[in-house]
Amino acid sequence: MPRAPEAVCLLGHHEPDYPRNRSIRAALEAAGYPVLEVHSRAPFPWRHFILGLGYLKAYRRVRWVFITEGGHRLVPFIKLLAWLTRRKVAFDPFLSRYNTRIEDRKLYRPGGLQAWICRWQDWSSTHAADVLVFDTQEHQGYFYSRYGLDKPYRILPVGVDEVVFRAVDPARIPRPYPQDGFQILFYGSFIPLQGVEHILSAAGLLAGQGFRFTLIGDGQTYAEMRKRAQEAGTADLVFAAPVPEASLIPYLFHADVCLGIFSDSLKAANVVPNKVVQAAAMGKPIVTRDSQAIRRYFRPMEDAFLIPPADPRALADALLRLRADPALRHSLGERARAVFESRFSVRALAEGLRETLSSPGTGNQDQ
Numbered sequence: 001m002p003r004a005p006e007a008v009c010l011l012g013h014h015e016p017d018y019p020r021n022r023s024i025r026a027a028l029e030a031a032g033y034p035v036l037e038v039h040s041r042a043p044f045p046w047r048h049f050i051l052g053l054g055y056l057k058a059y060r061r062v063r064w065v066f067i068t069e070g071g072h073r074l075v076p077f078i079k080l081l082a083w084l085t086r087r088k089v090a091f092d093p094f095l096s097r098y099n100t101r102i103e104d105r106k107l108y109r110p111g112g113l114q115a116w117i118c119r120w121q122d123w124s125s126t127h128a129a130d131v132l133v134f135d136t137q138e139h140q141g142y143f144y145s146r147y148g149l150d151k152p153y154r155i156l157p158v159g160v161d162e163v164v165f166r167a168v169d170p171a172r173i174p175r176p177y178p179q180d181g182f183q184i185l186f187y188g189s190f191i192p193l194q195g196v197e198h199i200l201s202a203a204g205l206l207a208g209q210g211f212r213f214t215l216i217g218d219g220q221t222y223a224e225m226r227k228r229a230q231e232a233g234t235a236d237l238v239f240a241a242p243v244p245e246a247s248l249i250p251y252l253f254h255a256d257v258c259l260g261i262f263s264d265s266l267k268a269a270n271v272v273p274n275k276v277v278q279a280a281a282m283g284k285p286i287v288t289r290d291s292q293a294i295r296r297y298f299r300p301m302e303d304a305f306l307i308p309p310a311d312p313r314a315l316a317d318a319l320l321r322l323r324a325d326p327a328l329r330h331s332l333g334e335r336a337r338a339v340f341e342s343r344f345s346v347r348a349l350a351e352g353l354r355e356t357l358s359s360p361g362t363g364n365q366d367q
Helices: 019-030 046-061 075-086 095-102 113-128 135-149 198-205 222-230 244-256 264-268 272-281 312-324 326-344 346-360
Strands: 006-011 036-040 062-067 088-091 131-134 154-155 183-190 211-217 237-240 257-259 286-289 304-308
Touching: 006 019, 006 088, 006 286, 019 036, 019 272, 019 346, 036 211, 046 075, 062 075, 075 088, 075 113, 075 244, 088 095, 088 113, 088 154, 095 113, 113 135, 131 135, 135 154, 135 264, 154 304, 183 198, 183 244, 183 272, 183 312, 198 211, 198 222, 198 312, 244 272, 244 286, 257 272, 272 286, 272 326, 304 312, 304 346, 326 346
Parallel strands: 006 036, 006 062, 062 088, 088 131, 131 154, 183 211, 183 257, 211 237, 257 286, 286 304
Antiparallel strands: none
16 A cells, blocks of 8 residues: 655745645645645744744654745755755745846846845755746746756646636626626736736727726836826726735636736746636636747647737737637637646646655656
C-alpha cells in the first residue's frame, strides 16, 4: 500500500484570498497533501518571528515548507530553520520585485537604494530555496538568466477558484449591464502592464458603433485613465468600482468579449494574466496581447484572439471582427474552456505539484 503524502507547511504573509494563493492551496489538497498553514500579516520584523515560531511548531509533521508569493524576504530566514530541521523549501516568487517595482511600475529609479534592495530580495530568495515554482516559463527565464540560478524548478500556471468560475445556469444570472449593445469587459487593478490606455484608445476608435465598454477596478493609473476618458468624451465606456470576485460572474457571463492585457512592457510579455484564465474557465472569447508566454497555452485565433501589444487599432479591428462573427466567438469560448481544463484546472495543477514535491530532482519542466 503506498504511503500517504506528508503534510506541507504553506507559509507566508500572503493574502489568503489572492487567486494564486487559493489555487496553490487547492492544488496541494487535490494532490493529497494535508496543508498546515502558517500565516501572519504582522509588520516586519515581527512577522519573521511569528512565522519562524509557527514553522518550528509545525515542522515535525511536514517534509516541505512552501513559501507563498511575495515572501522574498522570508526565504533566507526560513531556509535556515529548514536546514537546521532537515526540511526542504519550495518558493513561489510569482513576480520579480525588481521587474515589478523598478522596470514596470517605475516606482523607484533604477540606480537607487530601493532598486538595490529589490534586486537583493530577488537574488537571495531564489538562491536560498531548494525548488522554485514559477507561473510562466518566461518568468523562470528572467530569474535564471538575471540571477545565475541553476536548480530544480516547476512551471505551475495561475489557477482560479473553480467554485466561483464555473458553468452557471443562465436563468440565475441577472444581466448587470444597463444598456444594449455589444458588451466588452475589462477588470483589473489598473497597473501599467494591463495597458488600459490602449483599451480607451480602441473605445475611441469604435465610438458610436454600438460597442459598450465596462472597466471594473481601481489602482495605480485609474485617475489618469478616468481623466483621459473624460477629456476624450468617450460615451460608450463605463468605469465601475471594484467588486468581490464572485460578483464578477454576472459581468463575465453576459459579456460578449473579455479583455486581457495590452501593454508592450517586458512584464506584460512574461505573464498569463489571472483575468485571461478566469475568462477561459467561464468559456468566454478573449482578446489579449500576443506573447510567447500566452502562446504556450492559447493558440492564436483558435483558443484566443491575440493581437500585437500597444496597438489600439488592432484591438478595435478584433472587436469588429468578433461582433460580425458569432461562430468565431462561440468557437473561441469553447476552446478557451478546453485549454483551461487541460492546463489551468486544479486537477492539472495538482499533478504538477505532486511531481514537484515527490521528486524535486526531476524538476525543470512545465506542469
